Every structure is written in structure tokens, then in C-alpha cells.
Amino acid sequence: MAVDPQKDPAVSVVFICHDGRGRVLLARRGAGARDEPGTWDTGAGALEHGESFADAVRREVREEYTADALDVETIGVRNVLRDGSHWVAVVNAVHVDPAAVAIGEPHKFDELGWFGLGELPVPLHSQLAETIALFRVWSGA
Template identity: 70%
Template sequence: MSTAPAVSCVFVCHDGQGRILLARRSSGARDEPGTWDCGAGALEFGESFEDAVTREVGEEYRALPREIRMLGVRNVVRPGSHWVALIFSVRVEPGDVVNGEPHKFDELAWFRLDALPVPVHSQLVATLDLFAA
């Protein structure tokens, strides 16, 4: 276990029409399998925030971000991990989205903020609070 916080780029992908893209975490996910969550990935050495988001959206959803907007920062301290989470809003074209990491995600689906699936990942509500603001 590392004693230094890691940096994560968390992204809420949306279609620009009020729907967000969520992934149901598979048994191969790092934590909380079976929950629905937005995307995220670690910032790599020397990488800009926008490049990290673009890379991760491409890896997870095989889509190209059309618009990236930083929403805020969260300090996520959980048993065994500490992440500085940079939160982004990312507009993507729904027709471009496919599951690029089926070993991590069982399913991808679009939802309105007032009709989220159950159960959601423990960190999703706080992230969506920044997105909704």
C-alpha cells in the first residue's frame, strides 16, 4: 500500500441532452463490483489533465471527447486508498460509445440524473453533485 495520494481524473460523460453514461462494474473491477459508476483513471506522469481524460474516455468507452470541462476536486480517503480526484464533465456522441473494457464493466447505459440505477458506487453521488451544480 502506498502512503502517497494518487491523482485520478474522474469523468461524467454526457450527451448534452440531459443523459449521463454509467458503467456497471464487473467482478474484475478494483472495488464495489455490481455498482454503477462514471469513468475514471489515474493521471500518468507528464500527462495533462485533458490528455488523461481523453485517453481514459477512449480506453473505457472507445469515444472521443467533444468537450471537456473541469468541475472541481475531491479528496477521497477510503480504507487502503487515498485519491485526489479531479472531476470533469465530458460530452460524447452516444453512437460512438462502446464498452472498451469488458473485463471491468458488465454494461454501459445512459441515465437521467433523476432516474439513476441501483446500486451506485459509493463515490458517485458526490461526483454527480459537482456535475449537477
């Protein structure tokens, strides 16, 4: 039976990349983004059949930011209900080397930036606050 994301829950991995020194990587969503273009957000992607959460995160980090995940840790799970869809979002903290980061999907993102948690850019994606809250608890910030 096929999953219909408009009716059935689907699983995504959300990842907040960090440099290990208190800064997080955010991407500004471009005109080709699925929703909320012009807002800043973390990375995310759908879990593929048979894939582990960590493998999905590693794949998505490479696709979106061209970098290898140095460390992946699950920090929470969220139910995301919006626009008629239901996603189960497995949220991860991912350590990456800032020097290895670049835009890997220019059709989705038009800018990347490193930010302290007290200096986040605006406007933020509507789902970002809850992801940042999980990261704050995990990091002790």
C-alpha cells in the first residue's frame, strides 16, 4: 500500500548541523523550495525504504550541504501536522566541518550561514523554533 503524505504519516529526518563551538548552520530557502521561500531553516529529508535514521541524515547532509556528517545524534522526535500533511520528524544534531559546507541543492537554497543561537536570522521557517528548542536542551545552551 502506498503512503499518501496528505493522509498517511510519513517519516522525515531533520538535522541541525553545528560546528562543535556553539554555531548552527541554517539555509535560506530559495524560490524553488517546497514551502516558505525566503525563510531560514535547518536541513531535512524523507526517510527512504530500508534506510536507518543515521544513514538518511548522512545522505541528506551530503546532498544539501556537500559535507560529511562527523557525528549524528538523535535529539528528539516531533509530530508535524501542517497543510493537510502529517510527518513524524526524527530530529538530529549533526557535527560538520564548516570548511566542507557548501550549497548542494541550489534549486532549494540560495544562502547558507553559521549563527549563534542568540543571533538567528529572520525570517525563520515556521517549524524551526521547535527544532532549535530541542537543540538547546541537547547542547545545554
